[in-house]
Amino acid sequence: MKHWKSKAAALVVALFAVYVLLNHMNLNPLYPEAAFAYCVLFTLLFAIFTVDKIGRFVMQQGTGGVRISFVRHAQFRRWPFVIVGILWGAFALVSIGSSVLFQVNAFRDQMPELKEMNFAEDFDTVDVSQLPIVDEEMAKKLADKKLGERPSLGSQVVLGEPTLQQVNGELLWAVPTYHSGLFKWLTNMSGTPGYVTVSATNPQDVEYVDGYSIKYQPGAYLWQNLLFYARFTAAPFTGLTDYSFELDDTGRPYWVITTYRYLRGFSLPEATGAVVLDCATGESETYAIDQLPEWVDRVQPEDFIMTQLNNKGEYVHGYLNFSDKDKYRTSPGQTIIYNDGRCYLFTGLTSVGADESAIGFVMVDMVTKEPRLYRISGATEMAAQQSAQGKVQQYGYQAAFPLIVNMNGVPTYFMTLKDTEGLIKQYAYVSVEDYQTVAVGESISEARLNYEKAIQSSPAGQLVGNVSTEKEQLTGTVLRIGSEYNPTGTAYYLVLAEEPQLLFSVQGSLSDELALTREGDQVKVEYYPRESATQELTGFDNLEFEQSIPAA
Structure with missing residues (x-):
């Protein structure tokens, strides 16, 4: 009998070990998944060694017939059941005690107080050449x-999930390569060769980088599986979640895996730092949040932030707020944006019960979790998308999730409009405060110009960056002229001798004469003056040509 018990116990322990390995389980019993697994393990072991000591059923012949009764064994002991009861009781007690019913203040205050900021002063003024259109x-x-x-x-690897990041000041998507299957992994265990970068501002700027191998990846097997390797080499007793593929300033790829702990029992997961793991060598270093390398853009998991924001809005006045006083929640959808070189999660806030009206917007730093609140009443992101799509409903274009930009002090949604193949066809600007004020264009500059005109003609008469409602004309001599190619075509920049303090920008599609214009030519330009050193032209005519070409 004892031999049978030993074999059964060994089998249970072996199955538990296999479960731990296959699921990369955290070994720390302070985490709920580990605590539950340990409770099951000890319950099974106690059952194996005590099942024959509980008792047995016996049949007895009596005057009323055969009667079955349970006879407790003489060696029966209660202590194994007491221990098992204590284990499960403690698990249940911690689970219940860490619920919102008993920890409502902790749920509300996990996200720090939203620091109210001035949008016009704090948010970078939009630079159309740096808008992430991809x-x-x-x-x-x-x-x-x-x-x-x-x-x-292409027949050996597949692409992983793209990660938006800023490398040496350039905003780009980094896309790792994965093994396409088990046999590809077996024949190339040194890793997949490289990754792809896609500029977030220029769809034509796509590069395959093959100088680095990605040996440790989510799609690999056994010890080369990313989570398996990270769990048992770097963080066996620490929570791991939300890995992201990031590049350092030299272009070397790393996995940044968030570490976390629970603040109240088994509730309120909180990011504590990250395991930074070299994709090729497997060398790793665990950092606290305030010790992370500067090139690491994100540590805070998006679902952590969204949950904490919603908890703060839901329990703003405690658990029993049946009137929904001052309650708010995040609007559907969120996006990653960069402001002043920092990575933020951006989302709108709406009152409970409001569908298309935003009470403000919040940006949360993806490393420090510092939240910034901008109190701007207006349309939600979804409402802005619908407004932009309505402007081009005859084409059936779909609007991408919008970005909020500072249009010379005015909060504005910017989004791309794509066809059914996912190709960018037009660009749209939508006023946050009045989503009926919308403008589109085939280039970013054209859309911006149309938006400024729409603002000027809106009922509120609001001006964007104090743009004049009167168009100005200027005739002068070209002092300098240059051009550059961008995602929307060729852009020209010129300085006139009569106004050397102004830089005029213009899309090449405005006039065919731009390509032939040289220094010293006499030209006539038209523009709406704005409080900026750069002015966007709405008309251009090179007077050196005998027959001018009308402005577009």
Whole structure:
């Protein structure tokens, strides 16, 4: 009998070990998944060693017939049941005690107080050349196309999830390569060769980088599986979640895996730092949040932040707030944006019960979790998308999730409009405060110009950055002229000798004469003056030509 018990116990322990390995389980019993697994393990072991000592059923012949009764064994002991009861009781007590019913203040205060900021002063004024027009879906399509240019490689690897990040001041998507299956992994255990970068501001700027191998990845097997390797080499007793693929300033790829702990029993997970793991060598370092390398853009998991914001709004006046006084919640959808070189999670806030009306917007630092609140009443992101789509409903374009930009002090939604193939066809600006004020264009500059005109003609008569409602004309001599290619075509920049303090920008599509214009030419330009050193032209005519070409 004892031999049977030993074999059964060994089998249970072996199955538990396999479960731990396959699920990369945290070994710390202060985490709920580990605590539950340990309770099950000890319950099974106690059952194996005590099942024959409980008692047995016996049949007895009596005057009323055969009667079955349970006879307790003489060696029966209560202590195994007491221990098992204590284990499960403690698990239940901690689970219940850490619920919002008993920890409502902790749920509300996990997200720090929202620091109210001035949008016009705090938020970078929009630079149209740096607007991230490539979203995650488009980035993956462009990366897949780049991978398809290498037939031998495309049959061996697949693409992972793109990660938006800033590398040396450039905003880009980094897309890792994964093994396409078990046999590809077995034949190439040194890792997949490289990754793809896609510029977030220029769809034509796509590069395949093959100088680095990605040996440890989510799609690999056994010890090369990312979470398996990180769990048992770097953090066996620490919570791990939300890995992201990031590049350092030299372009070397790393995995940044968030570490976390629970603040109240088994509730309120809180990021504590990250395991930074080299994709090729597997070397790793665990950092606290205030010790992270500067190139690490994000540590806070998006679902942690969204849950904490909603908890703060839901329990603003405690648990029993049946009137919903001052309650708020996040609007559907969120996005990653960069402001002043820092990475933020951006989302709108709406009152409970409001569908398309925002009471403000919040940006949360993806490293420090510092929240910034901008009290701007207006449309939600979804309402802005619908407004932009309505402007081009005859084409059936779909609006990407919008970004909020500072249009010379005025909060404005910016988004791309894409066709059914996911290709960018137009661009749209929508006023946050009045989503009926919307403008589109085939280039970013054209859309911006149309938006400024729409603002000027809106009922409120609001001006964007004090743009004049009167168009000005200027005739002068070209002092300097240059051009650059951007995602929307060729842009020209010129300085006139009569107004050397102003830089005029213009899209090449405005006039065919721009390509032939040289220093010293006499030109006539038209523009709406704004309080800026850069003015966008709405008309251009080179007077050196005998027959001018009308402005577009």
